[in-house]
Amino acid sequence: MRLIDIIRERRSVRAYKDQPVPEDALARILEAARLAPSARNRQQWKFVVVRDPEKRRKLAEAAGSQEFVAEAPVLIVAVALDPERVMTCGLPTYTVDLSIALTHIILAAWDEGLGTCWTGSFQPEGVKRVLGIPDKYKVVTVMPLGYAADSPQPKERKPLEEIVCYEEFSE
């Protein structure tokens, strides 16, 4: 699909069909993450692909028992391997790096007809325990991946004038 159509149509999916994700689609989605840029091209990330139903159930529990997390046939757990690094401007490097790679995943998934949803309401310790992730790393998101079972809602966004200003800041 054309980028602009993906950006226009994409939405967060919070109900998934009981239908497996094709291997080749998953491979292309992960490839999109692999190609993402990162600070100094360090690529300090790892993506854990989870299909096992029991593990998915446990991850959903760690994610505040959000049902749709267990429902999705695949969970991609994104892990930052160098969460201490900070940019000169003060931003933690890992959140930017991982967010860019995960946006590639979100858009590439939609391109394959698959939905995702960024989740942030999980207990990192619980997720680490289920997948054996060392303490020193940081879990960035537990992202469900699968075919949407919910209906699209209209996309409500602020108008451009409200989010863009020119030459200087204005509220």
Next chain:
Amino acid sequence: MRLIDIIRERRSVRAYKDQPVPEDALARILEAARLAPSARNRQQWKFVVVRDPEKRRKLAEAAGSQEFVAEAPVLIVAVALDPERVMTCGLPTYTVDLSIALTHIILAAWDEGLGTCWTGSFQPEGVKRVLGIPDKYKVVTVMPLGYAADSPQPKERKPLEEIVCYEEFSE
């Protein structure tokens, strides 16, 4: 362009031609940011578009005098309006929200034949002073936008086996 071609070809641009960015291309790029998802759809972001050469020079100074920052005909300064909010998992919400929207900008720019580069080595106080950004907000990046004047370098990335694992974490 197709998403996958954009993702494959895109690279960070660190030298820009002295050639203006067409208005309609800029409008489409900003629209791509506008459509980005954000936590609870709060869209707590502002994008300051800077074309004024004097302001760009001052911003480049605040960005450690990186020449290519002043060179680009447009700078997009991304500002987080709610930088204190933290997700349950511990991640600062603004870095994820803004990084997703900026990835839309990066990809949409490439789709228009334009280059960008995420910069993180700037002094936020300096950038705020130049653009009149209130202290309580956070400058996420100063992103140059323009036609590339440098040559593409080969994209070096870790192989997929190194960044993906299955069912459990492995180093």
